[in-house]
Amino acid sequence: MENIYKPRLMTVDNVTQETSDVKTFRLAFNNGGEEGFTFEAGQFGLFSVFGQGEAPFGIANSPTRGPYIECSIKEVGKVTRAFHDLNPGDKVGFRGPYGRSFPIEEMRGKNLVFVGGGIGLAPLRSLLWNCIDRRDEFRDITLVYGARSVADLVYKPELEEWTAMEGVETVLTVDPGGEDESWTGEVGFVPTVLEALQPSPENTTVITCGPPIMIKFVLLSLANMHFEPEQIITTLEMKMKCGLGKCGRCNIGPAYVCKHGPVFSYAELQALPEEY
Amino acid sequence: MEAITENIRREARRLLEEEAVDVVIGYQLGWDGVETVPAFVDQPAEVDKLVYNERCTHNLAKYLVGREGYLTSRFRPSDQAVRVALVALPATLRAVVALLREYQFDRADLTVLGIVDGTPVGLEPDVEVGRIEVDTAKEEQIRAQIDELDGMSLAERREWWRQQFSKCIRCYACRQVCPFCYCEQCIADENQPQWIERSPSLWNNMGWNLIRAYHLTGRCSDCGECDRVCPVGIPLRLINSRMLDEVEAAFAFVPGTDPEAEPALAAFQPDDTAGFIR
């Protein structure tokens, strides 16, 4: 029988330095591993550097683009540091895809507002490109994205692409004090910039991901603008090990973030204890 | 015993009514009415649940230290130190002395309700609530076991301890009940680098247990709690008590007995005979 803990080997194809402490890795399948491999935007995997350990990261590319797997990793500890030491050609492990994906089918025919902060853009990017690649199925697409400073923005070339794109309204911002001389975007915290836009809650779904403090104020802004909790989708980050609902680590209330999430609506989150 | 219980209750009531302390940490009977458990009393009306009997062995100094602190804002507004009245057995008194020397809390925040047994302690309890006898039979038993181990050859002793440590399940109860294990990041939990692997192999278990013994050397208050709580019966007392002998022999230092003495392994003099430390 299958060993559910065994990862597949993948090769690092490309490493992009996004910010001083964030890198994006594009991983190539080995030996025809891409055969039969599918995933949905919002799912995650357990990525490992053998000898150092395993950690969960969202799959950052859209299922419409491949065959490869991308993840964006901030260096904060042992496993992430091991990732940051990798070069193209190195081998890593991947287990997945795991988790509940973004409810893309339910978003069809709706206006979509993506609200991201810092590295929180990574899971949103998967869904955003997915929606762009199926553009006709959705109404207006808006992206509000910000970071502490210009240097902390991730996916900079794609930010330019989205800005230039007709089908996506892109609003970029940096925190007050984070701008530089060449900055032409907004200056202000993401929730403030969002509220200035006054998106209508009518037939609209908001998908948001970012630092907890940003999420907190984004939710307040959305409430001010009369969005219902069911209209707001987010994705949770929780310490995980197995990704299979067994090790218990990601359990919050009756939910296991690796099985019932990581994607949750705000309505679902309200029913859970605030332990994330 | 009953007199001690009465004394504790009387003092606790007084201190709480006068609002001189925020909480009294002592002992109470457990749900079964037989075992004793640590008690945290912050209302004068509740002091009658405080007891003392020979089953009270926990080293309550544990609750004064630690990364998060055990005493939450329900005892006092969160920005202020909680004022504690602590029922302190002889070993707890020694622990308090040693912890003060390690600057773990303010003496002014602590009211010591001491239970003494005549052995040297580097602290005058604020109130002496009881006198008990040293359990000489227990002491002799421990001494006999230590002597027996000392009498073994190195190979025999090593094998004896290997058998003990192969039982270890790394529950860390020994660490968690110890007032001196208050490191914000225990070496066993460090993963950059992973000094001690998590899995309970003999090698890793020896690493864990011996490192803990080293880190306690010169500090341990000899309360014996680590030994009592070990669920697989490893006689940890025999190591920690034995190391106390070593420290006494080498430095004429017994932790917790002299408030003025420099901790033997945590202080040095510029004219230390060992060159590496200068």
Place this chain on the structure above:
Amino acid sequence: MEARLLDRKQLSPLVDALIADCEVIAPVDESSYHLIESASEMQLTQLKPAKSPKELVFPQREVLLRYALAGDDVTLDEPPPPAVADRVLIGTRPCDAAAFPVIDALFGWDDVDAAYFERREHTTVVSIACDQPCDTCFCTSVGGSPAGIEGSDLLLTPLGEGDYHVQVISERGQSLVDRYERFFRASDQAHNRERALLEDEWRAAIEQTVDLNEIEMADFESPVWETLAQACVDCGICTFLCPTCHCFDIQDEGDPNHGERVRVWDACTFYEYTRTHAGQPRPMHYRRYRQRIMHKFRYYPENMGKVLCVGCGRCIQYCPVRIDLRAVLEAVKG
């Protein structure tokens, strides 16, 4: 499947006969269930071993895979499925046996843990009923019994006049009885009835119970949690000794060139359990304790349909500060 009788004096010869044919694991001391080479090593006392037999199917350390690094090449090797010999676990307490079906649900949830079930399938569980429950036992409060059959293949109940009543609960139990039928004889109505009466007696002997029939956890935010868990010191004793606790960690262990990815026991009571660079979702010991209780008595039942507790009482007996789960449940059952 017909009940049998086993003369008590035949237990050791039966165990020795089993040892000749397969691995036999039994309580050997106060610490653990262990592989035995002879029936004389078996120790059946009132005190059940501190360590539950869960490590037979869920080892404290299990190798998930092996890896070897050479330059930028990595080779992965799975350990072959555990070479589990057929084995009989004898002298199990009914509470410990009942734990197996409870955690089967988790290890089989969607992704099936092959090694776990391999071990389960090779294990025949022969339990012995408790004629003297400890004062920390509370199996009856969680749907169990000192003579309960959940999780067992055979249950031996000590009767008055020198026999064990043998309930044959499963096919595996039946094959054991068939294979060693020279040790057993048929039971009858009188013995069957005696067994039932004794079970009632032993159930009644557990005096300190909690009525968990209508368990509705206290409000998550209730201040009672903080008071209940005030003394908790965050060790792993309750979790590691518990027959149903199953949380684990995955670590890579080895040198820079080769090593093993292992699964090791972990505990939600440990500070490090959910801590990340981003924060600590459960600061303070009482929040971790609350999680443990809620997981066992509300979240697991919601997901798996079973309470994650068999009432063995080890968490009470071995807790360094004697936090009593019965008192906690009484206070929070709402």
